[in-house]
Amino acid sequence: MNVLLDHFPEFVDGFIGTVSITAVSTVIALVLGIVVAGFRVSPVPPLRFIGTAWVTLLRNTPLTLLFLVAMFIVPEILFPGMSAFVLGSLALGFYTSAFICEAVRSGINTVPLGQAEAARSLGMTFSQTLRMIVLPQATRTVLPPLSSILIALTKNSAIAGAFSVTELFGWQTLMSEQGYAIAPIFLWVAAAYLVITFTISGIFRLLERRLEVAR
Amino acid sequence: MSASVLYDTPGPKARVRNRVFAVVGTLAIVALIAVSIMRLEEKGHLDYAMWDIFNYSGIRQNIADALIATLKAFALAAVGSLVLGVLLAVGRLSDHKPVRWFATGFIELFRSIPLLITIYAVWVGFLTDYSMWALAIGLSIYNGCVQAEVLRAGINAVPKGQREAAYALGMSKTQVMTYVLMPQAIRAMLPTIISQLVVTLKDTSLGFIILYPELLYSARLIASNTQVNGQYPYVSVIVVFGAIYIALCLALSALATWIEKRGRRAKTGIKAADGDAVVLANDAAQA
Numbered sequence: 001m002n003v004l005l006d007h008f009p010e011f012v013d014g015f016i017g018t019v020s021i022t023a024v025s026t027v028i029a030l031v032l033g034i035v036v037a038g039f040r041v042s043p044v045p046p047l048r049f050i051g052t053a054w055v056t057l058l059r060n061t062p063l064t065l066l067f068l069v070a071m072f073i074v075p076e077i078l079f080p081g082m083s084a085f086v087l088g089s090l091a092l093g094f095y096t097s098a099f100i101c102e103a104v105r106s107g108i109n110t111v112p113l114g115q116a117e118a119a120r121s122l123g124m125t126f127s128q129t130l131r132m133i134v135l136p137q138a139t140r141t142v143l144p145p146l147s148s149i150l151i152a153l154t155k156n157s158a159i160a161g162a163f164s165v166t167e168l169f170g171w172q173t174l175m176s177e178q179g180y181a182i183a184p185i186f187l188w189v190a191a192a193y194l195v196i197t198f199t200i201s202g203i204f205r206l207l208e209r210r211l212e213v214a215r
Numbered sequence: 216m217s218a219s220v221l222y223d224t225p226g227p228k229a230r231v232r233n234r235v236f237a238v239v240g241t242l243a244i245v246a247l248i249a250v251s252i253m254r255l256e257e258k259g260h261l262d263y264a265m266w267d268i269f270n271y272s273g274i275r276q277n278i279a280d281a282l283i284a285t286l287k288a289f290a291l292a293a294v295g296s297l298v299l300g301v302l303l304a305v306g307r308l309s310d311h312k313p314v315r316w317f318a319t320g321f322i323e324l325f326r327s328i329p330l331l332i333t334i335y336a337v338w339v340g341f342l343t344d345y346s347m348w349a350l351a352i353g354l355s356i357y358n359g360c361v362q363a364e365v366l367r368a369g370i371n372a373v374p375k376g377q378r379e380a381a382y383a384l385g386m387s388k389t390q391v392m393t394y395v396l397m398p399q400a401i402r403a404m405l406p407t408i409i410s411q412l413v414v415t416l417k418d419t420s421l422g423f424i425i426l427y428p429e430l431l432y433s434a435r436l437i438a439s440n441t442q443v444n445g446q447y448p449y450v451s452v453i454v455v456f457g458a459i460y461i462a463l464c465l466a467l468s469a470l471a472t473w474i475e476k477r478g479r480r481a482k483t484g485i486k487a488a489d490g491d492a493v494v495l496a497n498d499a500a501q502a
Contacts, residue, residue: 043222043229046237052242053385060413060464062420066430070439072449077254108220116220134220151327158329169331176324182340190328197327198478 028093033100295355300362
């Protein structure tokens, strides 16, 4: 208990750090993941190839290595002096985008072919088919895997702490270096992560109930 | 007829449009890569000297040692997580309430805590001088929980008649589990189990935080200790180590795909799981 009360402001900073890097990289991952999924299901072979290469490359590289890339190579190519927070979010977002792409792609693939064929034979245009027939059905199947991917992203954000981004893992190392017993530190950090992951799964349960239809 | 829900078989106009997209897309990507290479070239990261460091026998030895250290930690973690996974899966399906509760609580707790937090706590709390064991135990705890859920899904997927027939033959609960349910569950879930092992392999790179000299640790060490023309060779080191990691992971994934294909060919009536689908559902998007 002492360790939390004595260092409450730092703990709050760490908690906010974890929440914000999670939020920022979620946005990056969702945007990129959906775009790459679009590439992978497009009728244009080179784009499909780019999508496949993207997913294979990112899924088989340890996230820690991506953090190294973000911290040491990206500033050399883009502008130097980007903050560790931005670079960390980029690494986390790019990594997770590969998993989101796969979830979205398999979601689109679960929509029965007949649905789109029926829509086309009713004379719907491509965008109408996509907007009114395919996407609503795909969204519902994508939600459960998406929620576990985002929970994994939250957990992965801990690695950012090892690359000097302020978040909860940073608090854990700081406190243990100050000589506090590891068990209470571990429990408080664990509790903080449980709060975040429960919130995410709660939001998704709500979304799933909202979008539920009888099939 | 078309093969996709998203588009019809392209007509002449669409074919032209697709070709335009193909050219534009390819050009954009090639331009992006070219700009990156030019920028790296400008900063001298692509100089011969930067890549020549891999010709030194010392650095080659370092890489070989690191590779062995990574594989050692991975082997320990693979065995540990599978053993723990079987124990926890059996525990979750136990008829004794306390055992069931303990296994469920253990799985839920450690599955929702970042692996790094667990590894670090094990290291600081118990095994400060044995970073390899701290890494292996941390990995085993987290991945054991995931494997337990995979195995449980596999056991539940075994047709009910199998269990009933085994009990009807007079087998004990342990016999039913070890002779009838477990073998079938493992067989059906093998692709998923191996996909999770790929995740475990990637996660060994967390060892650098607890100063275990695996691949990522020595990558950082080499890059920050060798200076070429007044610069650190991060680019060449990351490219080489990235290639090693990707090759290792792809080899393991290829094994999973091969087993999946074999499983589909066999006529046991139990379908081999689709590796990716189940692992995605089991939040395997871990590092």
